[in-house]
Amino acid sequence: MKRKIYDRLLKWKNEACGDSALLIEGARRIGKSYIVEAFAKNEYDSYIIIDFNNTTQQIKDLFADYLYDLDTFFMYLSLYMGVSLKERHSLIVFDEVQLYPKARAAIKYLVKDARYDYIETGSLVSIRKNVKGITIPSEEESIQMNPMDFEEFLWAMGEDTLMNLIKMQYDKSRPMGNDMHRKAMTWFRQYLIVGGMPQAVLKYAETKDFEQVDRQKRIILNLYRNDIHHYADGLETKVGNIFDEIPAQLQRHEKKFRIGDLQKEARYRDYDSAFLWLADARVVNVCFSSTEPNIGYKLTRDGNTLKCYMADTGLLISHSFDENGITSSEIYKKLMFDKLEFNEGMLVENIVSQMLVAAGHKLYFFSSYSKEDAEMRMEIDFLVSKAIATSWHNVTAIEVKSGKKYTLNSLEKIKRKYGNMIHKRIVLHALDVKMENDILYLPLYMTPLL
The missing domain is CATH 3.40.50.300 (P-loop containing nucleotide triphosphate hydrolases)
Structure with missing residues (x-):
């Protein structure tokens, strides 16, 4: 491949x-x-x-x-x-x-x-x-080396030309058109479900059988669990607890990892080595909170707030639906046709984090809360910096939307409060390209091009 x-x-x-x-x-x-x-x-x-x-x-x-x-x-x-x-x-x-x-x-x-x-x-x-x-x-x-990205997945499926069109339309900020957008989204949904682990992708290319794909992913998940017990010197329990808790944490609306769910009155500093272990093992992608949407995210990083994504979204699905050992083909079919009633936002946000990391980005988000001032209550899913910094307007604020109906309150507030810092505002969603009210709407499959 x-x-x-x-x-x-x-x-x-x-x-x-x-x-x-x-x-x-x-x-x-x-x-x-x-x-x-x-x-x-x-x-x-x-x-x-x-x-x-x-x-x-x-x-x-x-x-x-x-x-x-x-x-x-x-x-x-x-x-x-x-x-x-x-x-x-x-x-x-x-x-x-x-x-x-x-x-x-x-x-x-x-x-x-x-x-x-x-x-x-x-x-x-x-x-x-x-x-x-x-x-x-x-x-x-x-x-x-990261899991296979969307373009590599397309290559493995024998689809060698679609990404060229996607890149061209992205560069020109032009819609794909109904037929090509529908085709790209169909492939993207397959990528989201299968993931980017080569064994799973190869099995899917050979069989198109989701149960066989799931079996490959569970072999990998078991390897990860064994590595935790074998290598996590003194951190086995904490690392294992975080690993097992990831689906439940991502299922929450805010998706910020709540340490108190692991241990009563625990703090992030009690678990920072465990998160580091999982990040170093490339099992997870940690997204840190920045207290200001400005370049130099490390300077404003909030060490007490983070999100923890699985490094591969296909693995996240198998990790989430494991009641019967093998995720049934019925669940996969419902995922494929968007008919499963659960918070699909966890999968969509996870796949965006995966694609951003594959494109070379470090993961940061912006969260602000105030009891007194409603204008200061906002959360931006991801912050991405311009390749070449200028005096002002260096940060792209990104919101990820899994459904077709949503509000953009945080994107409006961040412009009013931090307009001199914001370069672009982007919504990643399931629909085609459009520009509206100075916000660029991009289909999810264009994430690798940011």
Whole structure:
């Protein structure tokens, strides 16, 4: 399956020319190993993949015994793996490198040697347990791999041209037209339900069977639960409680995570390490509250208010409807045709957060409350900054609407109160493109283009 990260790997190869190793971070089952092996086959004369989840002690011992003698190191590595290495034309991959930190520490010496290129892949790499006792090599640059985005999903379904039209209409702020909008929304709803985990997407492409897709997603959810119990050193209970509570919290109207639902009189500082663990594991996307809709969100971040989205919306659906182990095809059909009576806003807001992260955005929202002043009672779902900052008008305020009937009180209030800070006001909804009262309305499938 075609992934956009492939172009970033190619850019690294051509620009770094062996001066750095590349670390690909991402959640479990996100497709890291698949895309790296495809890249190695296509772009190098030969390659070696060392999977530290399934390798011999002999291979591991090489890092302890022969780093001072790299000629011998590479000779033994080539013999053990049965691969002939060619200087500047071979790639060595450390897969699941977090399971053997000595290999990650060795990158410093291997890159300096400059004979070969190096890529590392890892899940939970940035969690403290996996870097204890080693020095993170400065010769390492990293990129994050996310679930498949909407365009990658379309490619997997054999729909290669629709996104070109979507991009053109977005650039010109023109409607798609009834037929093309209906087609795009049909694909988008399939993407929302299936999600972007490659195994689930592949199963859907092969079978169009939602129950088989759901089975794949539940395998991944069980892996995540096992990781929590295995890796969350002392935080297992808190991390597990947050993970299990995500659907209920997103079902609430405000969607802000209410810590008191986990433990009476608990505060965010009691759970901040647990949220960090889930975020580092790429299981969730945390959206922080900013106390002012202005650039420099970190400067105005409210550490006591956040939203916690699942990193993949397809997983959220399976996580939410798990009473009978496998989500029935009937539930999926009702989701597909918008006939299930529940707060679909949780899914729509979650998929928007997922698409914004895939597009490179950090997640922030704006919330203001005052008992005395109604003008100060507002909540904006997402804040996105302009690519190039100017003196004023740098922030786009985004509201996400799942239904066809809604109010825009918060978007009106934020313009009146913070007009000098606001660049655009956007509504992401299920209808076509339009501009009305200085508010740009965009269909949900255009979110990746913001």
